[in-house]
Amino acid sequence: MSLTSRHLLGLHGVPKEDIVKILDSAVSFKEVLDRPIKKVPTLQGKTIVNLFFESSTRTRISFELAQRRLSADIVNFAASTSSLSKGETFKDTARNIEAMKIDMVVVRHQSAGAPHFLSRIVDANIINAGDGRHEHPTQALLDIFTLREKFETLEGLHICIVGDILHSRVALSNIYGLKAMGVNVSVCGPATMIPREIEKLGVDVYHHIDDVIPKVDALNVLRIQLERQEGGLFPSLREYHNYFGVTRDRLDRADKPITILHPGPINRDVELSADVADSEHSVILQQVLNGVAVRMAVLYLLSQSKP
């Protein structure tokens, strides 16, 4: 069993069948995580490099755990400890690492397209762990997996992504993946944080969160990055919370419970109020567990692909 592509660069253009394959495999791998011995020999003898040019804690840990659970050998490379500070280029770094006979590379980078560039210069399978504000495909896959667990079927659900859509790689990957699965997707955020012509991706755009809450089954609430306020895209965290914060009051006005997702880390009482984050309708911690299973599935399926 393998996927259409030997890399996971993004969810743009990935066929539904591939997404379903990943989700189905992740179900099996999640069972592994419930065993007393949480390890399988699937990737024994494979070497994976985690190439992180941008700081990350949870994505890197999640990938690392997934790799360990699959018995892969792993090497971690973080930009701060690397030769990049000595002026080595991305390309030289990548080719040097590959010269050590690497099978797969998980890459996070500030520049959109860096994983695509990498896939042209090295032979290993490439997995995008976040490129600039472009894509973060494994995050979207774990979101979709979590939604499928919760709702059983995805077709016909309505999900709204809330927050800074302009700077979010999570939003784009979610849109591509959810649309492929037949989900109805909306986005909601301040007008300065909605990228131009996004409606052409087939999403509805909202600027008032109270208008969209009654229509949806789940909200995927994005983290507000504090530096965006310094960039002047919104006036204050206070105003953001008052107009876009997902609070108990707002959710109570809907006539059904609304599932809450968040890619983490949460700014409590900014984009999400504490009581919502900890409520029974929040699946935030399931997302974290599912992230390991989904990444195991992606690593396994890509390792099966023909070079």
Added chain:
Amino acid sequence: MKPTILKNTHIIDPLQNLDKKADILIENGKITKIATQIQQTKDKTVVDLKGAVVAPGFIDMHVHLREPGYEHKATIATELASAVAGGFVGVACMPNTNPAIDDGSIVCYIKDQSEKTLNGLIDVYPIAAVTVNRDGKQITEMAELSEAGVVGFSDDGNPVGNAHIMRIALEYSKMFNKPIIQHAEEKSLTHDGVMNEGFVSTTLGLPGIPTIAEALMIQRDIMLTVYCGGKYHVAHLSTKLGLELIREAKRNGLPVTCEVTPHHFTLTEEEVRSFDTNTKMHPPLRTQEDVDAMKEGLSDGAIDVIATDHAPHSYDEKQVEYLYAPFGIVGLETAIGLSVSELVKPGVLTLAQMIEKFTVNPRRILNLPQATIKAGENACLTIFNPEEEWTVDIQRLKSKSKNSPFHGRKLFGKPVGVINNGRIMIG
């Protein structure tokens, strides 16, 4: 150069409204005879052009030679070889060298180096900076620079962002009748943008450069030109919005002109989907609507000039992440091919109109003597074969840098050679 007969030529000279098949005799660098048949004699070299077009020598008024300062990208010698291969007899070079062309001594250096290259076959016309060190604060010594031989002023790569400085530049340069060539970009709207802002930038997660950043600056400059005069030329126009402003200004009789690059009338932002850094340039590739507008502007005369914005960058500089790659591509050697393929073949321009945009109009804007094809005139000629089909191979480019998005593209229209300053280079 020995006396030479160019046999079987197709002369097209828009200045004289001339379009005919003939032989041309050149002696001592001058055209001495044009006739249907010129008798061959032993003392004359004969070149059979097999029907190729012979036109007044082409000028590229927007070239980055990179010397002095960035010789790892290109040198005057390598890029003049590229100009010859592209069918140009002259180039105007932009001042974003290091040091910038903001001082007479650098003008002299460039002229000296150019004259030493290819025995002075190519004319090099330096463009000086508008402001000292191109930093937008204080205008350069324009009088002295004019005397040293610059043909215009530009901070290209940067806009002249401050309206007061632009006003001063337009007013001061009036005394020498030299154009201010503006890189039209309102920087406060472009931030860290790397491609056109719109649907494609949204789907790629790349920071965008809105079309209005160009149009706003053009609008401001046109108002300044109305207010205080001067000659205003817009470099590398890329947007329909900007074009409409220029068309309107021309209708009002203002001394406003503009140029477009071959890549801006050929490619759209869709190319960026590959994340190939050779699709990254300033201004960025725009939408199909903008490309169509560029063609319309060329056709109705709102766009005066085709210029390449030839911008060599070394292989390593472009082999980086998209966000960090420098802006720009090489263009000299693909300009004729793209113009014939995209403009002449589909009927946007006639060959004569295309030729006008490569020689008559840039020479007029830069106050250069016109080249014309008649007995008694200096032989200043561009020869190309509009029917020849060829495939762009970046490894075969003469430019020191190979940063072209057109590798592998099939083009109609191949440069055959140039004749200028008593020198001939054919084949």
